[in-house]
Amino acid sequence: AIGVTSLLSSSGHITYDPGFMNTAVCESKITYIDGDQGILRYRGYPIDQLAEKSTFLEVAYLLIHGELPSKTDLDAFSARVNRHTLVPEGFRTFMGTFPVNAHPMAVMASAINALPTFYPESLNPFDEETVELATVLILAKARTITSYLHRRRNGEPLLYPDYSRGYVDDFLRMTFSEPYQAYETDPVVVDALDKLLILHADHEQNCSTSTVRMVGSSHANLYASIAAGVNALSGPLHGGANESVLAMLRRIQSEGGDPAAFMNKVKNKEDGVRLMGFGHRVYKNYDPRAAIVKKSADAVLETLGKRDQLLDIAMELEEIALNDEYFISRKLYPNVDFYTGLIYQAMGFDPEMFTPLFALGRMPGWIAQWREMINDPKTKIGRPRQVYIGEVERDYVDVAAR
């Protein structure tokens, strides 16, 4: 195993495994990844089939409950989520108190953390019906919270949900519509966003998901655990990468649009520059999600008439990387985030909204993983060991004598 050291301590052997490169922390039936072959399956179903044929709420049900729902079950689940999309007035006021230019990920984490203060009846982690209520509340409110994050940045009020519309369709209406105006969504955009949410819905024990499990292992409630996951996702090496990819593409464009020159900087590791949206801890082959997103990016940008130089720069970077020894030898391929920012931008989202959109998609995965963890009799409170390398015992020195 790479990077693993086994050490003998007073209480037996300790494995030193920075970044958990080789340490499995749980058994799971939810998501299967084969990083060498570029395979991703949710509950056994290949990701490309789900992206092509399913919908976000159906995939949420599948991840959380383990099986594809019957039509009756799916209708009931969707209707229940829809019915809960309205947020309490006090909650809206709370979200409205953050500065307009606050980073939406900070507001999102705070909002998820604050949610159960309005629903104290949804907190018992060991009662199945209560956990199902919390599940529905999180899926429903996350949609409203995300749309309001966008509107707040533009100084616009929260819109009321329309229970007659679908999850993604109404999310887009609540995000982009003028108050009291009819709003028709473009089916190509609804379909593309639905696909993106499906592709982000789970990815086994990544940084944010293991955070959710770790926090939940102390029997902290589902909301507190997911708020921690949102914070973990905010980092540029994780969910924040989609925002960084667009910044990188814009930077290349503003510096004269020369991808080859930028790639030389990456390879020479100048100022620690990395090709954002490339590389993955598990995929040492093409990320199967990236292939689906790339196709979608082409279609959406063409349909919306928003195809611009940034997509060409991205494609050129990928072309260079796929033929360059630096990237080939390190098995660096585009990950899911390489093309998502371009789609979100074409849809009308600011870069700061890209990671909240990732979080909206990841909610079902976090919920499913937390529920699996809490119901697994083998779960123990997460408590890693360490290898102490500090001072040995020494005597306190009075401040006057230091």
Ligand code: ACO
């Ligand atoms: N650009 C250039 N070089 C890279 C990149 C990159 N994007 N990623 C890895 N490398 C190089 C490293 O410099 C290192 O080279 P070295 O052996 O000469 O030192 C080698 O590849 C291995 O890299 P590690 O950082 O050890 O790989 P690790 O598995 O720890 O990191 C990570 C994975 C964080 C995703 C990394 O590839 C990265 O920083 N990518 C860019 C950020 C990104 O796109 N993150 C999104 C991840 S997917 C997601 O969260 C949905």
